[in-house]
Every structure is written in structure tokens, then in C-alpha cells.
Amino acid sequence: MKKLINDPNRVREELFEGFLAAYGKQYNLIRVGEGTVAVRRDIPDGRVAVLTGGGSGHEPLFLGALGPGMADAAVCGDIFSAPSPDLIVAGAGAVHRGAGVCMIHGNYAGDNMNFRIACEMLAEEGIPTFQLRVWDDIASAPPARKEERRGMTADVFLIKIAGALAERGASLAGMVPVIERAREYCRTLGVALTSATVPQTGKPTFEIGESEMEIGIGMHGEPGVGREPMASADSTCRRMIDRMVADLPFRAGDEVLLLVNSMGATTYMELYIMARAAHRVLAEYGISVHATHAGPFFTCQEMAGCMITLMKLDEELKSLYHAPAHSPDYFLMRALE
Amino acid sequence: MKKLINDPNRVREELFEGFLAAYGKQYNLIRVGEGTVAVRRDIPDGRVAVLTGGGSGHEPLFLGALGPGMADAAVCGDIFSAPSPDLIVAGAGAVHRGAGVCMIHGNYAGDNMNFRIACEMLAEEGIPTFQLRVWDDIASAPPARKEERRGMTADVFLIKIAGALAERGASLAGMVPVIERAREYCRTLGVALTSATVPQTGKPTFEIGESEMEIGIGMHGEPGVGREPMASADSTCRRMIDRMVADLPFRAGDEVLLLVNSMGATTYMELYIMARAAHRVLAEYGISVHATHAGPFFTCQEMAGCMITLMKLDEELKSLYHAPAHSPDYFLMRALE
């Protein structure tokens, strides 16, 4: 396994220290305690704090989402495994400013349980919380069982919306219906071309044939719709958008945000070509794209593949999307008015 | 070759159309003529225009550098080959606002000649130009023959400096000494772990062994210092920084910008770990890091490897670095004051 790392069992700590060395000063980020929790220092009093987190190895998420108008705390577990409750409690405690903590994380068994235990522990300390489980991957369960769907790149948009609400002084209770509506408006589907290697074991996350691709595959190779022969970007993208449009459903006249996410080793060339296809198919549906973001946001080591997320916009969500925001790895920078 | 593309011979046009679909509206970008030239619309009169360009396939550069405070025009040749003079002339003509055009491109034979011919053609049309050839790769020639060195990621910083000068209304003649000093202050060295595939031919750019790496290798596999066994991030980074520090030379008390660039398929995990090592080695030299940028800026398809660029700062360059700027693929966003 050829990677520029040191001890495979210390990648979590070392990537965290490298992130803080790179951006700590610039974003007023500090470490909390011994573990891998990074929080912002300059959070105004009386404001809801936004916390996100999950397994490491998916960078830029979750550390890259820290910054004004985005996340206030990022809690990192080991590579691909949920952070423990005491790390989450430490992060929440450090950013709580009296108005509670809004937690945004992917809908995985380990994350759900650890965040739930942490919220119970925080409640005992008098810190109110809200746990937003992100379930945007339409391949992992039918619409009737949305709560069983895996969390993918919708985190990126939802953290932006929550950060903007907090920045505007919204209460925790006031934020809930808006971020739940935003979650409801998000749909994601991925396609994988190659698997990736887990640093500690050097083993591949899953096996896939030389000329195969899999639509709907999970981040760690959880099976999707099924293996099929490689196809062109245009035809693959069309099939992905068709399924996502039908799932919400998105309707003619809707306005959406489009995220074209690299899963780790996908070239920008391919992302732009997939974005081109996505814009064309959406236009055929009469759906207009308000803004597009192409790049690596939520990855799985050096996995080659592309994830597309659509988020329907209404006037409120659009203005929250445009609220000023800044973060190290270009998470929805303040868009030009 | 597993890539999400359509016709391998049309990747240049399609990635360009996808980029414009994604960011054209948001950044006031329009296509010029038939070729692949994207320019900004809202450039104020009487201001120097900044133009960059080169072969496609290195995204986000050069298109990703378009935006206020950055580049005004990006001219894209075929995959890995220089744009032709008439494309460059078309781009320059579209953004010229009466104060001339500053051109920034990598120091490659094809680029040098095509840009030189374009500048001669523009001079005949009464449009003054300055051609800044970027030569920051210390592996490609000894210090005495700096003008023969290849251009790597220093483009990112130099476009930022030129864009800021233009934004402040500097004259073309006035910009030259500043961007030449900035170029002089840049040093880059890369290390490659794997090669990449050329879309049109499906052939690898170069061969490298399963457990080998090469420090100093060029973007298309031009040989560097030589093949050697894989080593840890810390030891590799130390050797790279040692050579760069000695080359300028950087001295104790210097303040630098640090860029840790993915060559296409490198994980952020590895970039943060290399950034961690870079900060430590620079601290040992008494060199302080003013700001760090980690991510894919100048890539070569799905090549795994890391390029480190150091740029020495003086007060003027530091204030130009901090000037407001915004571009689609996070090229040095307006840094927080």
C-alpha cells in the first residue's frame, strides 16, 4: 500500500495534528483534551453551536467544515469508525455558549449510538442538544424506510444551512424544522469505479472487477444496486439523476444545489464532465441549478468514483446558502451575490 | 482505463463545457470563440488583465484560477499540450481593458513558444503583454540554470499576487518587478508514488515499481532525482524541505506560504500528514509558516504523489496574498485577516 504516512496505527492523530498545524492559527482552532476534537475559539455567547463528526479517513469532511458560518466543532473517530461519546461530550462542552448544540452526523449504527449516548450525558450536564442523522443515500433503502439510509455528501449542505442559522442567532428549537426540511430536500447517489485501501490493514475496502462499476455503492463498499459494466459519464449520470429525481420527487420548476463529489481519486476532469451531464439532464426535467460545487468533500481514501447530491431550494434555504461562510477546504465559501 | 468520461478524444471540450455549466453563471464566465477559452465579464476598464493557461488535464489549474482577484482569462490546450497562439490571442483580446495583459504559464517548450508567438501577434494589434514563465521545480535544473526549470504549483501563488496587483490598479510595467520577485521566492519539489493514465491513449504517463517512489519527478513523468524505496512521510518531507531551503536559500527568520499539493489521487489524510512534517522541519530552521494550503491545485490525472511549494513573503507580498479573491476551486480564498 503506497501512501505518504508514518505509522499506520497513528494516522488519525497525525492527520489531525497536521490539520491543526495548517489551519489552527487561521481559523482560531484549538484541540480539546487528548483526543481528536478541534473547535473554534471565537464563537459569540448565546449562540447555538454546530458540531459535526464521524470516522476519520473521509477528509476533507469533517475537519474541513470548521469555520465561521459552518461548523464550530469537529469530532474525529478512528479511520472509518464513530467517535466515542466522551470525545463528543468534550467537543460539545467546549463550544456550548448557552443555547445548546446542534449535532450533524451520518446515519451509521456506530455514529447513531455514540452520539445518542453523548446527548444523554450532555442532558445530565444541562446542555440541550439536537441530533440530526443525515440519510441522503437513496440506494441504501426504499423511500418508505428513509431513516435506514446511509449518510453521504448531504452533510456539506446541511452544515452550511445549520451554520448560517446559528450565525443569525436562531434558537436550537427554531433551527430544527429548517434543517429537517433541508435534510428532506437532499438526495444523493454514488458510483464507484475502484475500491480503496484501509491504512491500518493495507487491505482493500471491497473488490471490484477491472471493467466494472457499481451505482449506489456505500463509502466502505457496502453493496449498492449491483455491479455492471463500465459505461460513459453521460449515460451513468443520466441514470443516477433519473433515480434521484424520482425519489424526492424533484419537479419541473424546482431550483437545486448540485454537488459533484470526488470519492478520493477522481479527477476534476471527470467531475466537470459529470457536472456537464447533470446540468443537461436536469434541464430536460425543467429543474434549474442555482449553484454547483465540484471537488473532493467526502471521500474514502483513494477510492475512484463520483457522488452526486441534489438539494431542493426554497427562498429561506437559498438565503441561508448565501450567508457568509469560510472554511479551510472550501466548504461552500461565501457565494458571490 | 476506468474513467467517468465519454469520448476520450473530446475530454478537453467536455470538461471545459462542464466547468462553464458549473461556474459560468456564478463567476460571470463566458466562452470566447470556438476553442476552450474562458474569460471573466466584469473586468473594470483601464486595469491590467491577468491571463493564465496551458495543457488541460491538470485541473483545477488553469480554469479553477478564474475569479475576482485571481485570473481574468484561462486558455486551455489539449490534454498535456500547450494552447495554440490564436486561442491565447483570442483570450487576451477579450479581457484587455487598455492596460495590457500579464500572462502566467509553466516553463515548458510548447507553452513558451506558443505564448511568445501570441505576444508578438498581440503587439502587432497594439496590446502590450508581459510573459511570466514559471520555473519553480528545483529538481529539473541546477540553480545556475533556473530558466530551464519546469513550472509546477507556484502558478497558484503567482496568479494570486498578479491578480491582487491588477485589482489595486497597478500598471503592467509596475507589476513586473513584484511578480518576478515573487517567482524568485518560490521553490517546489514533488514526490510521485504512482503514474497516471492519458485519457486519449489509455497508456500510463510513466512506469514506477510497486514499492518505489521518485522525488523530483515531473508532472508527466519527466525523470527527477531517481527512483528509491518507499519511505515514511516524515523522512520524505524532511529531505524535500532540506533541498528547497538550501536552494533559495530560505533563512531563519523568513516567513513563508506553504502549499501541499495533491497530484491527483493523494488523500487529504496524506496531505495533512505531510503538512505536519513540513511545519516541524521548517520550525527547526526557524522559518515560520504564515499560511498553509493543502489540496489538489495542479494535478496530473489520477497520479498519486505530493508536491510542496514554499514562497518567501515580504510585507508587500503578504498584503497582496491577503487581498480579497474568490475562485471556483478554492484558489487562496480571501484569507481571514
Place this chain on the structure above:
Amino acid sequence: MDAPALIRALALMGERLREQKDWLSGLDAACGDGDHGVSVARGFEAVEENILAWAQLAPGPILRQCGRVLLSSTGGAIGPILATFFSELGKACGDSGEIDTPTMAVMLQASLDGVTRLGGARPGDKTLLDALAPAVDSLRRDADDAVPLRRAMHRAAEAAAGGARETAGLVARQGRARYLGERSIGHPDPGAHTMAIILTAVADAIREEEPRA
């Protein structure tokens, strides 16, 4: 079963889980992400580092401390599950210095309820519950028949091991494996086998000279 026996049990399960680490991870690789054995071994390594400090405590506090350590060092879905399993055992055990069969039955029932509350799983969902539930039933029957703890605990452990083996025939409805649906049949659940190993270690750590109930 007294505090020293409980300490012996924790050390024994830690040792056995470390030996089975790769096997358990292999089971997890079939339907999940292949980290189960590594996570569990990491959790019990942290337990072993703390064991000496707990030697003077009563069984209840030992179990609650063990739960807290597992919570912060195991990771994955299995971390919070095992943490809840041990802390609920500790809460239900109260301060008694000696655990007999009826107390152990109440304790295991409490942990079964706790894990169910936490993960929302039900027996038959192909999870660790499919080993814990049969163990609880077996122990409650033996408690009613006043069977001494060492024998009762061994029968409970065998019920758990049987339950774990039978998970191969079930369709996963929890955790990562649920995304395979039918394709998870034929693969036993790693968490269920981890539970069987834990209960067997508890049984093996109970000394012969326990006073007959």
C-alpha cells in the same frame, strides 16, 4: 461469583478476544467493514490496563468502570453496545459482593433491555442480541431451578454460542450488514460470537468451590 472471579473473567475474555481478533474481523468483512475484531480487542486492551486499579472494588463498580472504558476506547457500533452491556450489568448488580444465579439472571436481563433500548434491535435481526437473548432465557430457567452459578453460567454460554452460530441463517436488519439483505444469509454475525466468548469467559472464571445455592 465475587470481585476476584469477575476480574479473572475480564482478563480471560480480553485474552480470548485478542486471539480471535482476525477471525472476528473476517466475519465482519463478509457483511460489514472488517474492523469488528480489531475494535473489540482495542477495547479490552484498555480494560486490561485498568484492571489492577479495580481489584479492591465490588463487582458493581468494576462492571460500571469496565463499561466506561469500553465506551471511550472500542469504537465502531460494538463500542457503545458492549459499554451498555457492562454498565447495565453493573447497575443491576448494585453493591452486593457476591453474584449468584438469580442476581446474574436479573443482571443479564437488564443488559439485554439496555442494548435493545440503545440500538432498537430485536432478536432475529442478526445482531449480538441473538446470542444474549438465549443466554438470558437459559439463566432465568436455571435461577428458578436453583442451579449453582458455575453450571448455570456454562449453560447460558452454550446457549449464546448456539445462538451465535444460528445467526448465519438470519437476514441482517441492523448495522452495515442490513444493506446486503438476503445476501447476508450464510454469514454468522461477529457481534453474536463476541458475546458468546464473553459469557464463556465469565463461566470459566467461576471457581468450583462456590457454595452450593
Place this chain on the structure above:
Amino acid sequence: MDAPALIRALALMGERLREQKDWLSGLDAACGDGDHGVSVARGFEAVEENILAWAQLAPGPILRQCGRVLLSSTGGAIGPILATFFSELGKACGDSGEIDTPTMAVMLQASLDGVTRLGGARPGDKTLLDALAPAVDSLRRDADDAVPLRRAMHRAAEAAAGGARETAGLVARQGRARYLGERSIGHPDPGAHTMAIILTAVADAIREEEPRA
């Protein structure tokens, strides 16, 4: 050599460069990025698309048009070099309808100077100049000796082919190959062979019945 012969020459070189495309790219792969043959073939494909429109023009304008088309469709370092080669030939040819040996010598000398000015290379740098320079010397000698163009052009083409072969022994000091230094020895320069093919096509396109000088 008149306009129709020049048109025949352009078509002939385009055909031959397309046939040799992979060979030329193979040479470029050894010390460069392996795209030389593809770029050159692409340039001459564009020339062929325009050839009919140039049939009525005099040799000078044809050569200048050919240079412009190559400039915008060849790409790589070879694009501007070949473009300069043809446009300088066209400028030096002026408006004369007929090119004889002395005129061709002046034209080739002008293109040698133009390419040298553009790329800053010198004979011996392992570039296309190492084929062009011997051809210019041979043609100037034949012009002094009033040798008819067909024979003079063939001897110039042979000199170019010889020069191209000899580049294998040189150390590259221009373009991507220069980064190999000593390691470029043993590999002939693709651009030099392209020049040899071009000059040979010009020679082959000159009809026998050319009036003896």
C-alpha cells in the same frame, strides 16, 4: 517547383506523417511525453482539409497559410516550430510562381533562422535543427553548383535524414528530453525525423521535366 507541386508535397508529407504517427510518438515516449506523432498528424490533417482552397494561390501564400493552420491545430512544442518553418519559407519565397534551387536555399535558410529565433536552440541540441541545418548546407552548395531542384532537394532530404539518425548520439538540451541529460543518448529525436520526412516529400513531389537550371 510550382504551386501544384507544392500542393502535392503537402499532401504527400501529410500521408507519410500519418503512417509514421505511432513510430514518431514512440520516439517521443522515450525522452518526452509520447505525443509527437499524434500532434504532427493532427496538424497535417487540418492542412489537408484546407489544401483544395489553396490550389489557386502562389507558393508563398500557400506556405504562409499552411503555417497558420499548423499553428492553431498541431499543439505541443512541434506546433509553433513547424508553423514558423512553413511561414518563414512562405515569406522568403515572396510572390514568385516558380521555386528553383537558389530560391529554395534562401527559403530554407530563412526557416532555419526563424526556428532558431523562436526556440533558442542551436545545432547539436538534439532537436529538429539537427536535420534542417545539414539540409540547408547541402542545398546552398547545390545552388552554387546550379544543380536542378529535384536532385538538390533529394540530396538535402538525405542530409536531413542522416542528421536525424545522428541525433541518437547527442545529449538533448531542449524540450522535455533535456531533463534526461546523458540518459537521452541512444534515442533519436522525433522532431528531426519529422523534418526529414517533410523534406523528402518535397523532393519526391518535384516532377522530372523541371527545366534544367
